[in-house]
Amino acid sequence: MEGVAGALGPLFLLILLGALLGRLDQPGGDFWPRMERLIYFLLFPAMLVSTLAGADIQQVPVGRLALALLGAMGMLGAALWAANHRLGLAAPAFTSVFQGSLRFNTYVGVAGAAALHGEAGATVAAVAVALMVPVVNVLCVASFIAAGTLGTAGMRASLAALARNPLILACLLGIALNLSGIGLPGWSAPATELLGRAALPLGLVAVGVALRPRALLRLDLGVWAANLAKLILMPALVLGFALLLRLEPVSRDIALLFAALPTATSAYILARQLGGDAELMAALITGQTLIAMASLPFWLRLVG
Template sequence: MLDILLKTLPFFALIGVGFAAGQMRVFTAEGTAWLTKFVFYFALSAMLVKLCANLSLADLFDLQFASAYLLGCAVVYGLALAVAFARRVPLAEAAVEAQCAVIGNTGFLGVPMLVMLLGPQATGPVLLVLCLDMIVFNTLITLIITGAREGRMQASTFKALGLGLAKNPIIVSMALGLAWGATEWPVPGPVNDFVALLGAAATPGALFAIGASLAGRRAERLGVAAWLSFAKLVLHPLAVAICAFWIFDVDPVAAGVMVAAAALPVAGNTYILAAHYGVAPQRVSASILISTAVSILTVTAVIAWVTGG
């Protein structure tokens, strides 16, 4: 496990550097927001185009894999909802808590770290996890919150969701990469160099941005945040592992990547959704802070387990 810790440490060290920069005001909240946009719209998109250009749709999508992941998520999602309802939490807040319990920081942390640590064979599985998180659960929480507030669903809600997915740079970049890969044409040298150069900024930029964004967070509602962090870092990968290895018999390598992705800390975009709708943003912020700090050990332990390390 020490060997795995030494390999994961540089990733978390970059997060730590970003956190220190934010704490010392060397990097302001406004600067963090612009860096996050650069990574999301440009660097990460370039990385995904390059990764997907070497994949086929069959490499990316596997029904057994998707079924195992969604069932594992559903179990933990339902448990988080039940715990929230037992505390008499309103539906919208309960949905946000459930989102914290199952949606990890796959885009900014999972893709660069798991592909580098687990090898190229991790690319398809981790990207499928990213797609399922965005398409299924980001859509679900939007529908729940909208339905809870308005009491009904409108056609405009579904239209906005569809347009949002169609314009999402992660979805668009993956589609472009897969489309190019399907042609089997070689990528022109200058284009390949450009995409590689821009994509190389994704990993350090994303990790630094995660750390800098954590500097502005405060650990409030510690009891709830600790429970949600436990659900995300322990219960989620455990449920996914049971579904992948023992219920659906997913390919062991892909199953290991799935479990490692499930072990990632609470995603930053969950806070963006919570803040946008004004539903428990402080609770989400504390969960992100605690889960990211603790994940240095838990993610290392899970990766060591799935790799036999």
């Protein structure tokens, strides 16, 4: 139990540091929006390429990991659509609930995996990102299309953005370099690794900066439904799959970690651009990130 707290505690301290910097508006101006773009388009993709290109993927039970993570994601997504008529949410609010229930914060996930299980954890986490990022993006864009919040132009733009998603492209490149046996030749390997090392601490601070404390005042049905789905139902489903599929401890822990993560801060931008309820999304991001400081250790202690 102390090991879980010791691994995750420093990550949450960095998030709280970011929240403090955001509250104080430091360093000011548009520093953090620009830094977040740098992390998203360069540093985090570099970390994924570096990890996947040199990883011993054969040691990861990819098939069973995919069944656990994607199976739970598909079941929860279907359940949300089935329950939508009972929830009675407007289309923009439902798309935010859908995102808040399925999206996950990759920065916290990869940092937590490395803190919990070192290089082995980071490798499983990179595989989990490669599996989940394309699927969750397709499902979330599909939810906007099905809810009718997109016009024709918005649909084209969202599909084009999906094809250019830097995390998806980084995963594809890293896997291709790995399977081809090329890897990262010469100086490119240490250079890419150095870039990737900057991604996680800066990403965690940026998560804190993006929190909106005022959004916590919103406590309607959408907030309760998304928090229940993301922080309780999703990890419970993945844990059930992991035990049923007999995942070994490292893969089981990382699968559970990714299932119990709070939703992604990037979901707010998508909600604004694609017709979702942006204020509800801000409430979900802020609330889930704070609640996860207690719920994440709980789930990991449950299997630890």
